[in-house]
Amino acid sequence: MITEAVMEFGEARLRSRDPDALGELIARYQHRLYRYLLRLAPEAAEDLFQQTWLRVVESIRHYDPRRDFDSWLFAIAHNLAIDHLRRRAPASLDEPGEDRLAAHAPDALERLLAEERRAAVVSAMSELPSLYRETLSLRFEEDMKLEEIAEVVGAPLATVKSRLRRGLEALRRKIQ
């Protein structure tokens, strides 16, 4: 099964790294990828966005079209973001326990939120440990199944399920 995005832009065009095809691909995924990176590493979202696409250019020849393109793309972004977070604060990537990240509500996002409740949800989410933020974003914003999330983050299904439950519980505690 070839992913819809790959079918649409043409496998051959992408493999040959046709600039127009890659440009269309960037346009198609720009907001979703940016949102994901904003959730995971808001302070470096722009840099990681660029690095992700450069990595796509390097790797697209090796992309297996039977693999889901969304998972492949987000896995690249995940790996780059995790490297960034490790460099910044190695402890923040431990399985969350007492982990606390500085609360960074992305300015651009805050401005878009008209309702107070939405702002509260976003703000509370931004205070969660990065692994919870990522899991919640992939499940609810990207609408990925647990199996797809596991593929993106390279973790067992049970771990993803646990992060999702703990993330939701932590989010609700913060909102309340």
Next chain:
Amino acid sequence: MREHQSIRELLALGAAGALDPDEERRLRAHVAICEDCAAELRSWQVLAGELSALPVPQAPPPMVARTRARVEAALRAEAGRRWDDAVLACLALLAWTVNLATWAVWRLIAGGATGLAVIGLTESLMYLTVSTLVAWLTAGVAAVVAGQRRRAVGRSL
């Protein structure tokens, strides 16, 4: 009571649509008879709905434009590297051809028409040694030049 406690732990995942079929079936059966759990599930469903409905932050157009420019630069740089590789391969082929041709011409000059047929071992070994040293030296210089150029391209990306 134990089932009630067990179901409580599934409510958040149930609202997230992350239960396996057996857990989902147990959850449905329980909330049908337990108003507390049904209310708790609705509360989780509200939160799940809010998360799903968060607006998508728009990627800033200048950032996207910069990304496209960097991607295009990377593609151009790689095309340049492929061209360099092709040129180097042609030059290597040319160098070996010239090398062998020179050897043949040298034999003809030194030995006349029968020079090619009479191959002196010492003479040939000396020629081979000198030409190999020259070839390695040239290849080394070319590798250094190519490496510096690649590093310069890498820094520009």
